[in-house]
Amino acid sequence: MARLSRPRRRPDDEERVLPLVNVVFLLLIFFMVAGRLAASDAFEIEPAQSESAGASEARPQKLLVGTEGRLALDGEVLDETALLARLAEAEAGRLTVRADARVEADRLVRLLGRLREAGVGDVELQTARP
Amino acid sequence: MPGTLANRISRPRAKIGLTSLIDVVFILLVFFMLASSFTDWRVIELSAAKAPQATTSVGFEGAMLVRVRPEAVSLGGEAMALDALEARIAARLETTPDQRVLVQPVAGVTTQRLVDVLDRLDAAGVADLSLVASGGG
Numbered sequence: 116m117a118r119l120s121r122p123r124r125r126p127d128d129e130e131r132v133l134p135l136v137n138v139v140f141l142l143l144i145f146f147m148v149a150g151r152l153a154a155s156d157a158f159e160i161e162p163a164q165s166e167s168a169g170a171s172e173a174r175p176q177k178l179l180v181g182t183e184g185r186l187a188l189d190g191e192v193l194d195e196t197a198l199l200a201r202l203a204e205a206e207a208g209r210l211t212v213r214a215d216a217r218v219e220a221d222r223l224v225r226l227l228g229r230l231r232e233a234g235v236g237d238v239e240l241q242t243a244r245p
Numbered sequence: 246m247p248g249t250l251a252n253r254i255s256r257p258r259a260k261i262g263l264t265s266l267i268d269v270v271f272i273l274l275v276f277f278m279l280a281s282s283f284t285d286w287r288v289i290e291l292s293a294a295k296a297p298q299a300t301t302s303v304g305f306e307g308a309m310l311v312r313v314r315p316e317a318v319s320l321g322g323e324a325m326a327l328d329a330l331e332a333r334i335a336a337r338l339e340t341t342p343d344q345r346v347l348v349q350p351v352a353g354v355t356t357q358r359l360v361d362v363l364d365r366l367d368a369a370g371v372a373d374l375s376l377v378a379s380g381g382g
Contacts, residue, residue, distance in 0.1 A: 150281020
């Protein structure tokens with residue numbers, strides 16, 4: 116009797132977790148396919164919401180504009196002088212700007228003006244769909 | 246008895262345990278859950294034509310100036326709501342399609358508010374748009 120019941124119990128145990136494994140596999144595949152892997156930002160940004168803006172086009176560099184005057188270029192926190200020097204040196208000309216929704220617009224516009232003087236004429240402002 | 250022992254030993258060898266597989270899958274799941282982002286990024290183009298202009302009085306002639314305030318927007322000094330602004334700009338664009346529009350956020354306006362106004366101007370069909378810093382910056 117012991118001989119018969121013991122091998123039978125093992126498949127039973129495994130069969131009980133099979134639905135769980137199925138669900139976990141499905142979740143895994145969902146997150147792999149639906150999510151996009153991206154390097155995390157240097158600091159937390161709450162992007163502005165916009166309904167009509169166009170689809171994103173990849174740019175070589177990404178500038179983060181946070182509250183309290185924080186700036187980061189490609190994940191590296193910089194101050195404005197260093198940022199402008201870096202951009203003028205790189206001669207990229209193209210930039211993605213991801214600004215926090217709470218940043219004062221006038222500050223952003225002034226920053227864009229200085230970016231333009233540093234040779235970055237082609238700028239896109241990233242927003243999020245609500 | 247020897248048969249049982251053989252069974253016990255040979256079973257796990259013949260089949261790879263499910264538990265370790267589940268462990269790995271769980272770890273992968275947690276990784277992808279934490280690492281992937283679902284934000285649907287959109288962009289507003291601020292390319293050369295739209296980027297803030299250096300103050301050249303030539304470029305500002307005949308342009309419509311939209312000042313963005315925290316509660317309202319003003320077009321040429323006249324305060325109005327966003328809907329009215331969109332209607333006015335759209336009406337103007339019918340006669341002059343290449344009408345230049347300057348957008349100037351005053352101090353205290355957030356980027357969100359500016360983006361809302363840019364959205365409306367985009368909906369009205371403005372092609373030539375410039376951002377201007379307040380205070381003649």
